[in-house]
Every structure is written in structure tokens, then in C-alpha cells.
Amino acid sequence: LAKTTQPISMDSYEGQEVNITCSHNNIATNDYITWYQQFPSQGPRFIIQGYKTKVTNEVASLFIPADRKSSTLSLPRVSLSDTAVYYCLVVGGATNKLIFGTGTLLAVQP
Amino acid sequence: EAGVTQFPSHSVIEKGQTVTLRCDPISGHDNLYWYRRVMGKEIKFLLHFVKESKQDESGMPNNRFLAERTGGTYSTLKVQPAELEDSGVYFCASSQDWARQGNGYTFGSGTRLTVV
Numbered sequence: 001l002a003k004t005t006q007p008i009s010m011d012s013y014e015g016q017e018v019n020i021t022c023s024h025n026n027i028a029t030n031d032y033i034t035w036y037q038q039f040p041s042q043g044p045r046f047i048i049q050g051y052k053t054k055v056t057n058e059v060a061s062l063f064i065p066a067d068r069k070s071s072t073l074s075l076p077r078v079s080l081s082d083t084a085v086y087y088c089l090v091v092g093g094a095t096n097k098l099i100f101g102t103g104t105l106l107a108v109q110p
Numbered sequence: 111e112a113g114v115t116q117f118p119s120h121s122v123i124e125k126g127q128t129v130t131l132r133c134d135p136i137s138g139h140d141n142l143y144w145y146r147r148v149m150g151k152e153i154k155f156l157l158h159f160v161k162e163s164k165q166d167e168s169g170m171p172n173n174r175f176l177a178e179r180t181g182g183t184y185s186t187l188k189v190q191p192a193e194l195e196d197s198g199v200y201f202c203a204s205s206q207d208w209a210r211q212g213n214g215y216t217f218g219s220g221t222r223l224t225v226v
Binding site: 032034041042043044045046049096097098099100101102 | 114141145152153154155158166169201202203205213214215216217218219220
């Protein structure tokens with residue numbers, strides 16, 4: 001499975017748009033890009049997944065360039081409750097193990 | 111529907127004792143997974159059940175860890191004897207299908223294990 005690299009932490013203010021970029025240079029053809037969110041004292045929660053171009057749901061948007069070597073999770077108008085760790089994962093192939101990296105700790109301030 | 115439930119939420123035991131963690135997956139989910147995060151490290155895969163069968167146990171750290179899923183419903187993870195380095199948060203997840211793209215997992219809130 002491809003290793004991912006993302007910033008350790010980010011700061012933002014309420015109402016701002018937050019973009020978290022993840023690098024996955026060794027992504028394979030069959031791999032999907034998946035993002036999870038984790039609040040303190042809870043397990044990770046699926047946010048969004050994509051293969052290429054752009055995916056949008058009620059929570060976030062995911063932008064994936066043509067070479068698929070990176071992806072950007074976009075959270076519109078964040079609130080204090082969006083403070084969490086965001087994990088970028090590349091999943092696919094013959095296994096369905098999730099390989100978590102360090103994640104990005106997003107701190108939203110008032 | 112009820113989510114993935116883990117018991118207990120916290121456990122403090124002495125080194126050398128035995129602890130059993132339990133996970134109740136979402137009803138109807140054939141796939142059950144155990145993950146853990148030890149202090150300062152990343153969340154790591156432990157094993158995967160499909161119904162009552164162990165599909166992949168490549169992440170189990172050593173033979174002090176025993177996972178079971180009798181009847182293909184709930185699962186237990188026993189640590190015997192517990193060591194200090196086993197302290198961490200143990201997560202259980204379940205999925206209905208072979209969630210190969212990673213989007214079908216539902217995680218529980220975890221069991222925080224502290225070995226003193």
C-alpha cells in the first residue's frame with residue numbers, strides 16, 4: 001500500500017475554508033484515496049473517498065489531480081466542532097487493511 | 111442502527127494479568143477488524159475476521175494476543191499476560207462487504223488499556 005504524507009497540524013478559524021493536502025507518490029492504479037476523521041476518545045470515521053478528479057458530499061470535497069500523486073481534502077466554513085485529526089489513506093489491491101499515518105491535527109479557533 | 115460497541119471503554123490492569131476486550135459489530139456485518147494505537151504511535155492493523163474465520167492476522171504482535179469470534183457475531187481480544195507495552199487504545203471496526211476501498215468501515219470508540 002502507498003505511504004501517505006500530510007502535515008502534522010494545521011490551525012484555522014471558524015468560518016474559513018480548510019484545505020489539507022496529502023501526498024501519495026507511489027499510488028497504484030487500483031488504489032482509492034480515502035479520508036477519515038477522528039475526534040478525541042472516538043474511533044476514526046469515514047469522510048470521503050475518491051479515485052480521480054473531484055468528489056463532493058455533504059461534509060467535504062476531495063480534489064485529485066490527473067497524476068493522482070496527491071489529493072486535497074477541502075472543508076468549507078469550518079466550525080469548532082471540526083477540530084479533529086484527519087487521516088489520508090490509500091486503499092486497494094488485494095488487501096483491505098487500513099494503513100494509518102500520523103494524520104493532520106486540525107485545530108479550529110473561534 | 112446501533113454502531114460498533116466496545117467493552118470496556120477503559121481498563122487498568124497490572125502487568126502479568128489477563129484482560130479481555132469485547133467488540134460487538136453492526137448486526138449483519140460479516141467483516142470485523144481489530145486495530146490498536148499504542149502511545150505515540152500510529153493506528154495499526156491487528157487482524158480481520160470474516161464471520162468466524164480469521165482472514166488476516168498478520169498484525170497480531172505476539173502469541174500473548176488471542177482473538178476469537180465464535181459464531182461470527184461479537185469478538186473478543188484477550189491479552190495474556192499483559193505487558194507494559196500493550197498499553198494503548200484498541201479499536202474494533204466492522205464492514206458489511208469486502209470494503210476494499212476503505213469506505214465501508216465503521217469503528218467503535220475504542221478500549222483504552224493501561225497496564226501498570
